[in-house]
Amino acid sequence: MRRLGIVLTSLFVALAVAAPAHAAKPSSPKRFTGYAFDTCVSPSDRTMDAWNVASPYAVVGIYTSGNSRYCDDAKQPYLSPAWVKRQANRGWLFMPIHVGYQAPCFDSKSKKLRMSSVGTTARRQARADADEAVRRAAYFGFAKGNAVYLDIEWYDRTNRRCDAVVLTFIDAFVQRVHQRKYKVGLYSSGSAAIQSVNAARLAQRKGFDFPDQMWFAWTNRRANTDGGPYLSSSLWTRNRVHQYHNNVALTYGGEKVTIDKNVLTVGGGSRAKKERKVCKMSPTLSRYRSVKAGSRGKDVKLLQCLLRRSGYKTTVTGRWNARTTKAVKAYRRELGWKQTGSTSRALWTALLSRGSTPIALKRGEVGEPVHRLQRSLRASGQKVKVTGIYDARTTSAVRAYRKRMGLPAYQTADVRVWAALQAGRR
Structure with missing residues (x-):
């Protein structure tokens, strides 16, 4: 047990200081299903790091531009x-x-600037706003193809003249942003601009440039993308963001922030990336059984392949041979385990989880690390499908594993989860 503790400690330290494999370009969600938060003042690095590991949020709303920002520079x-x-x-x-x-009919007590009631002037203002939004997005590192989000606060849409001008403004803003090769998400209350733009699309309004995404504020405290009476169930089904709970003080990793809570499906939602094969075979098995001398089959071949990829000398034959025994013993020695020439679910758990380790995986993320996480969780005894998408089932499996390991009840696969998996803990 002492050696196991040393292995876990070493893994934790190594993973905790690890930097990302490569620099990532700032990006808005492209194909994603998961959770977002927005807050007036962007949090400190310390807070963001704590929330990255402990919270379910993978997306953050930041106030980058606009003459009516309360949280300006x-x-x-x-x-x-x-x-x-x-x-x-x-x-x-x-x-x-x-x-x-x-x-124009926005709350008169507010200091926010109002667009003109004259359509031609409102269009000119919208184009200027669009240019500013794109310019500032580029300043913060967002390249073409990313989305900027136009915030139109609640107004009384029963005021038809006012509502018509707002639609004119949105049309001109979207058109200009599209010309600049960016996308547009429209944020508004469900009962305000969201409902008006939705009605315009239902009416097939000609010549109108519609937003790419609809971000509707409807604080019903339900974390889904159902637009209720405001957003038709047949429209923007692949590109919705629901702000469902506002001004909530939450603490993750000891860092408290007051946020608005959002759930989103954009680009059709998170999509699985193709699973990486090893030795021309899938590393995903229906079950990871114990194998030993005399065993043969696909799982023996996978074991041999994974051991060889990890630097142990063995031949990939699908039949357990002397080299397999030697390699298994060497791997067990590395883990500080008893030197036996056989596998177990613990050994599969450790072997399947080997590889580069993200800072934290969470809901909506996809790719090879998610495949690897799901396989190792399955080997450890958790019920999870290997999909390559960090979905609800994966979240449940991670939480169950964390509880079993005595780790904080987060939804994320952080360095401590990976350290436990790579040590073969079940």
């Missing part, structure tokens, strides 16, 4: 291109928010 002690780049390197995705001209 003067109130942002941390937000900068360097801050965005650092968070991107740690896996965060972003929703760059533009809060510019508001509806």
